[in-house]
Amino acid sequence: xxxxxxxxxxxxxxxxxxxxxxxxxxxxxxxxxxxxxxxxxxxxxxxxxxxxxxxxxxxxxxxxxxxxxxxxxxxxxxxxxxxxxxxxxxxxxxxxxxxxxxxxxxxxxxxxxxxxxxxxxxxxxxxxxxxxxxxxxxxxxxxxxxxxxxxxxxxxxxxxxxxxxxxxxxxxxxxxxxxxxxxxxxxxxxxxxxxxxxxxxxxxxxxxxxxxxxxxxxxxxxxxxxxxxxxxxxxxxxxxxxxxxxxxxxxxxxxxxxxxxxxxxxxxxxxx
Amino acid sequence: xxxxxxxxxxxxxxxxxxxxxxxxxxxxxxxxxxxxxxxxxxxxxxxxxxxxxxxxxxxxxxxxxxxxxx
Numbered sequence: 001x002x003x004x005x006x007x008x009x010x011x012x013x014x015x016x017x018x019x020x021x022x023x024x025x026x027x028x029x030x031x032x033x034x035x036x037x038x039x040x041x042x043x044x045x046x047x048x049x050x051x052x053x054x055x056x057x058x059x060x061x062x063x064x065x066x067x068x069x070x071x072x073x074x075x076x077x078x079x080x081x082x083x084x085x086x087x088x089x090x091x092x093x094x095x096x097x098x099x100x101x102x103x104x105x106x107x108x109x110x111x112x113x114x115x116x117x118x119x120x121x122x123x124x125x126x127x128x129x130x131x132x133x134x135x136x137x138x139x140x141x142x143x144x145x146x147x148x149x150x151x152x153x154x155x156x157x158x159x160x161x162x163x164x165x166x167x168x169x170x171x172x173x174x175x176x177x178x179x180x181x182x183x184x185x186x187x188x189x190x191x192x193x194x195x196x197x198x199x200x201x202x203x204x205x206x207x208x209x210x211x212x213x214x215x216x217x218x219x220x221x222x223x224x225x226x227x228x229x230x231x232x233x234x235x236x237x238x239x240x241x242x243x244x245x246x247x248x249x250x251x252x253x254x255x256x257x258x259x260x261x262x263x264x265x266x267x268x269x270x271x272x
Numbered sequence: 273x274x275x276x277x278x279x280x281x282x283x284x285x286x287x288x289x290x291x292x293x294x295x296x297x298x299x300x301x302x303x304x305x306x307x308x309x310x311x312x313x314x315x316x317x318x319x320x321x322x323x324x325x326x327x328x329x330x331x332x333x334x335x336x337x338x339x340x341x342x
Binding site for chain 2: 088092093191194195197198199201202251254255258259262
């Protein structure tokens with residue numbers, strides 16, 4: 001019985017209609033620090049960030065340390081990933097000058113991919129991109145790059161071209177310009193970060209609830225007897241979502257990279 | 273009112289998901305039509321489809337985040 005009590009004591013179902021966390025702070029931080037260096041807490045999330053960085057660097061190093069004409073199996077996988085980001089995302093979206101942005105796009109693609117796949121890794125089971133700080137930081141980088149590129153390529157005509165679009169009838173220019181300004185400089189980084197964050201939080205919650213409730217029913221077989229078989233469909237549905245979340249993890253990494261490339265492209269060629 | 277807050281947020285998320293649901297349906301449906309009519313342009317259509325989905329989906333995701341904040 002104790003597992004069921006443990007599950008239900010978090011909130012009083014007689015008083016609250018639905019159970020949810022006290023506040024959203026726990027989506028933005030990890031409280032238990034493994035150890036602290038001065039004011040900086042070294043938590044599990046920070047550990048996983050370093051692990052993801054290490055995995056990305058190590059896999060790129062192993063694959064491209066001694067480039068071969070006929071690469072091995074691992075080399076083929078890494079080469080296809082790099083080729084995909086370079087040819088399809090960077091050059092396909094930005095154009096011939098997209099080559100300059102390949103290092104940045106490849107870095108965020110691989111980092112987000114590894115971070116998302118932590119969600120499905122056994123014994124880790126925690127996507128680092130479901131803590132708002134990481135998508136927010138990455139989208140700030142993208143924001144800085146497309147704003148700086150816009151100013152470098154067009155000078156102050158960059159902001160002027162957004163706020164006073166020439167292709168719009170003159171009576172509506174201020175309105176369209178205002179909407180464009182807000183959407184370019186405020187909504188773009190916000191939605192870029194929130195999209196990744198919310199997708200991963202939703203996936204993490206679904207996996208936790210389904211697999212956790214399945215396990216909870218199985219574990220309480222001594223108390224509720226044959227009725228614990230209801231855990232089976234939950235567990236099966238959780239495994240189904242597990243496969244779906246793999247697709248979501250790869251797709252969200254791709255979409256973040258693709259949108260970064262599209263935003264940079266709008267700064268390189270602002271008239272389109 | 274305080275104890276109803278969570279339930280209202282839940283309804284709000286449901287409402288926020290209607291528009292993007294319709295929108296993603298239109299985006300994907302038209303992308304499939306484009307791919308079926310011109311299979312040689314399938315690559316471009318697929319990239320643009322993912323972009324359209326990403327932009328449309330943002331509204332639902334903001335609703336999802338607001339559910340937690342409310």
